[in-house]
Amino acid sequence: MEGFISLFQQAVVFGTIIMFGAIGEIITEKSGNLNLGVPGIMYLGGISSLIGVFFYENAVDEPNKFVCAVIAVLCAFLASAFGGLIFSFLTITLRANQNVTGLTLTIFGSGVANFFGGSLNQLSGGVGQLRVPATSDAFRTQIPGLSGIGGPIGKMLCQYGWLAYVAIIVAIVAQWYLSRTRTGLNLRSVGENPATADAAGLNVTRYKYLATCIGAGISGLGGLYYVMDFTQGKWANDGTIESLGWLAVALVIFTTWRPKNAIWGSYLFGILYWVYMYIVGISRASQELFKMLPYVVTIIVLIIISLRKKRENQPPEALGLPYFREDR
Amino acid sequence: MAAMTTHKKDPLVRIARRESMPTWQSLLIRIGSVLAALVLAGVIIYLLTGASPIDVYKSMLQGAFGSNPKNYAQKSWITVRDTMMLLCIAVGLAPAFKMRFWNIGAEGQVLVGGIATAACMIYLKNLPPLLLFLCMVGASLLAGALWGLLPAVFKAKWDTNETLFTLMMNYVALQLTSFFVAKWENPVGSNKVGIINQGVNAKQGWFPAIFGQDYLLNVIIVMAVTVGMFFYLKYSKQGYEISVIGDSRNTARYAGIPVNKVIIRTMLISGAICGLAGFITVSGSAHTISTSTAGGKGFTAIIVAWLSKFNTFTMIAVALLLTVFDKGAIQVATDFGISKDMSNMITGIILFFIIGSEFFINYRMIFRKKEKEAA
Numbered sequence: 001m002e003g004f005i006s007l008f009q010q011a012v013v014f015g016t017i018i019m020f021g022a023i024g025e026i027i028t029e030k031s032g033n034l035n036l037g038v039p040g041i042m043y044l045g046g047i048s049s050l051i052g053v054f055f056y057e058n059a060v061d062e063p064n065k066f067v068c069a070v071i072a073v074l075c076a077f078l079a080s081a082f083g084g085l086i087f088s089f090l091t092i093t094l095r096a097n098q099n100v101t102g103l104t105l106t107i108f109g110s111g112v113a114n115f116f117g118g119s120l121n122q123l124s125g126g127v128g129q130l131r132v133p134a135t136s137d138a139f140r141t142q143i144p145g146l147s148g149i150g151g152p153i154g155k156m157l158c159q160y161g162w163l164a165y166v167a168i169i170v171a172i173v174a175q176w177y178l179s180r181t182r183t184g185l186n187l188r189s190v191g192e193n194p195a196t197a198d199a200a201g202l203n204v205t206r207y208k209y210l211a212t213c214i215g216a217g218i219s220g221l222g223g224l225y226y227v228m229d230f231t232q233g234k235w236a237n238d239g240t241i242e243s244l245g246w247l248a249v250a251l252v253i254f255t256t257w258r259p260k261n262a263i264w265g266s267y268l269f270g271i272l273y274w275v276y277m278y279i280v281g282i283s284r285a286s287q288e289l290f291k292m293l294p295y296v297v298t299i300i301v302l303i304i305i306s307l308r309k310k311r312e313n314q315p316p317e318a319l320g321l322p323y324f325r326e327d328r
Numbered sequence: 329m330a331a332m333t334t335h336k337k338d339p340l341v342r343i344a345r346r347e348s349m350p351t352w353q354s355l356l357i358r359i360g361s362v363l364a365a366l367v368l369a370g371v372i373i374y375l376l377t378g379a380s381p382i383d384v385y386k387s388m389l390q391g392a393f394g395s396n397p398k399n400y401a402q403k404s405w406i407t408v409r410d411t412m413m414l415l416c417i418a419v420g421l422a423p424a425f426k427m428r429f430w431n432i433g434a435e436g437q438v439l440v441g442g443i444a445t446a447a448c449m450i451y452l453k454n455l456p457p458l459l460l461f462l463c464m465v466g467a468s469l470l471a472g473a474l475w476g477l478l479p480a481v482f483k484a485k486w487d488t489n490e491t492l493f494t495l496m497m498n499y500v501a502l503q504l505t506s507f508f509v510a511k512w513e514n515p516v517g518s519n520k521v522g523i524i525n526q527g528v529n530a531k532q533g534w535f536p537a538i539f540g541q542d543y544l545l546n547v548i549i550v551m552a553v554t555v556g557m558f559f560y561l562k563y564s565k566q567g568y569e570i571s572v573i574g575d576s577r578n579t580a581r582y583a584g585i586p587v588n589k590v591i592i593r594t595m596l597i598s599g600a601i602c603g604l605a606g607f608i609t610v611s612g613s614a615h616t617i618s619t620s621t622a623g624g625k626g627f628t629a630i631i632v633a634w635l636s637k638f639n640t641f642t643m644i645a646v647a648l649l650l651t652v653f654d655k656g657a658i659q660v661a662t663d664f665g666i667s668k669d670m671s672n673m674i675t676g677i678i679l680f681f682i683i684g685s686e687f688f689i690n691y692r693m694i695f696r697k698k699e700k701e702a703a
Contacts, residue, residue: 034491036432090680094687099430099491100634101683103627108676111669118667237669246499253492284519285510292503295496302496306488315489320430326344 003278008156010277011270013230016164017042017222019266021248023167023174023259024219028084029252030178031211032191033091034320036102038219039245040109041083045220046227046241047113048079053135054120065138072135072224080220083109084213091322092208098320110242117235136233139163139225161229163221170218174259187211191316194323204323222248247273250298256305256313269294342694354689361685362649365678372677377664384660391659392652407648407655409543409613412550413605415647417629419550419557419640420601423594424476425630426561426638428574429483433494435626436501437475437599439619441468441606443501443508446617449524449610450512453532460532464607472603473596475501480595484588498626505619512617521616534615546612553601558640570594602626631679635686653678 021038028035035041052075057063087105090096124130140161178184189197190207198204223241227233251269255261276282276290305313370381394403417434424431444467452463475497482488514522525532538544561567569590573580580587605625610617628650636642657671 086680090684094684095691096683096686097634099432100631103630104676104679104683107624107627107672108680111672111674111676114669115667115673118669243499246495250496285507288503288506288510292500295499299493299496302493303482303488306482306486320491
């Protein structure tokens with residue numbers, strides 16, 4: 001039981017990162033844009049929040065934790081949304097191919113993040129020396145009242161930094177927005193059949209731009225959570241964010257494009273990813289095979305939804321396809 | 329006047345597809361976009377380091393082609409070697425992309441090809457060299473083809489989204505590589521495979537030097553594949569079938585082309601060539617296998633293939649350009665004491681410009697004519 005509790009805790013922390021990434025990408029994909037720049041966007045979110053609070057914490061003697069958190073969230077959201085804006089401008093306005101643009105965004109984001117991350121490490125005197133204690137503390141603050149609850153259930157559900165709960169709230173709001181509001185319905189129609197949406201008088205370009213930028217902003221919060229909570233305000237050029245970003249793309253498929261499924265799906269991915277640590281007597285080589293699980297499960301889900309052909313589980317009809325009114 | 333106000337104004341800019349554009353003009357736009365990107369990169373480096381842009385560009389060229397007579401040849405050969413690797417993957421992707429099958433899985437196909445090659449080098453090192461080479465080529469082709477086959481079968485039979493499927497296969501391959509790296513590690517505990525077949529088993533399964541050049545064989549193989557693929561796509565019946573399916577699957581079906589069969593066949597070829605790229609890297613340059621054997625080239629090659637419009641000869645130029653920028657940016661980082669990761673940032677910026685410039689080649693903008701005041 002002890003083992004399961006700590007596995008679950010690890011899974012939740014890990015899952016929260018990809019949950020943010022996946023929810024943002026679901027909103028983006030619902031507009032018909034397949035943005036393969038998620039890893040790059042998460043990189044941008046992580047590094048810009050770190051840069052922002054690094055300068056704030058160094059500029060003032062007594063950094064205010066609340067201000068730290070606000071700066072970090074704002075920087076992460078804006079920088080990631082900017083990544084989404086680059087993607088939108090190239091694919092929607094300049095009509096570039098989505099896959100190619102997304103992959104370029106990933107290259108760009110990883111370059112920017114590791115470049116500035118390396119520079120920040122240099123500024124603070126070497127790898128591992130970079131510290132933003134006030135901000136990292138601020139993000140690891142647990143919900144007062146909730147964190148006091150003991151017992152296994154309390155340990156499993158109540159002892160995370162507040163951003164982990166924000167992720168769940170964002171998922172619920174995104175689900176409500178997509179399935180219960182008029183603009184959400186409009187957004188889905190843009191992703192299913194932009195020509196029809198256009199004919200119905202919707203501004204397809206605006207929906208695509210907004211969904212992609214806001215989606216990217218939310219995805220970027222995954223990078224923020226990774227940097228501030230998971231690594232506690234340090235930066236390492238080890239490419240972890242990139243693999244997490246692709247895992248977020250995988251999670252989008254796993255959830256069959258429903259944010260509510262991301263809540264348990266992300267934790268399940270976390271469990272699948274970390275379960276090797278709790279299986280006794282497997283070699284280090286076999287551990288690597290266990291880390292394959294989330295991807296294999298995703299492939300299986302992808303196959304199943306294409307086999308069953310249930311309409312409500314399919315990817316948005318126009319996913320990845322360009323829409324130009326003049327081309328019809 | 330009243331009639332005029334009810335009449336809705338034309339938008340400021342209309343966009344129309346261009347029928348065609350003279351080659352020199354499209355070439356000019358592309359070169360212009362690269363130059364613009366270089367200027368922007370120079371400005372960014374200047375802002376970050378204060379180095380004069382001229383020095384930066386000089387250092388870039390030195391990074392790709394060497395800084396003094398002693399290392400001209402060596403540096404240039406490394407640039408050529410890496411260009412060939414990128415080119416090989418891009419050529420492998422060409423038939424799939426021409427068919428509008430989004431094979432994002434090159435990274436994984438390269439890795440499994442590399443694993444197969446390394447396995448041959450490790451377990452079959454006592455075979456005669458020629459036989460060993462045949463084994464390595466066969467194994468890498470087979471491994472890559474298998475990795476391409478899986479998504480293709482599901483695409484053909486059940487229309488499973490190939491972009492997402494091939495993307496996931498990359499990570500399965502990556503973990504598989506980690507598994508074999510841990511299995512073959514040498515020395516034990518290092519979590520690295522190390523250079524395979526050095527010392528006693530001197531260079532078993534390594535590419536032999538031709539005319540004293542270590543990497544000439546890489547060039548020969550990749551150029552052969554490049555030329556072969558050009559003619560395959562342009563002049564063979566199968567190449568024609570691929571392009572019909574790429575234009576319209578329904579037309580292809582109507583014309584009696586066995587669409588499913590062609591999809592599977594094309595992905596076998598595409599995956600196999602990507603697997604071959606893994607063979608060339610492991611046997612022909614790295615002589616080891618690691619999770620960074622593909623090193624993101626599988627993704628960069630997608631961009632190369634797309635920008636070249638599936639013309640394998642254009643790919644040579646694009647692959648060379650990107651490799652030169654990459655090598656150059658790494659040199660700039662060393663020379664001016666900044667992080668090496670800058671090269672990805674610069675590559676990203678340059679690619680954004682090239683991708684964006686395509687718009688001006690494919691479309692033209694028609695501005696609203698100023699309405700003359702009615703007299």
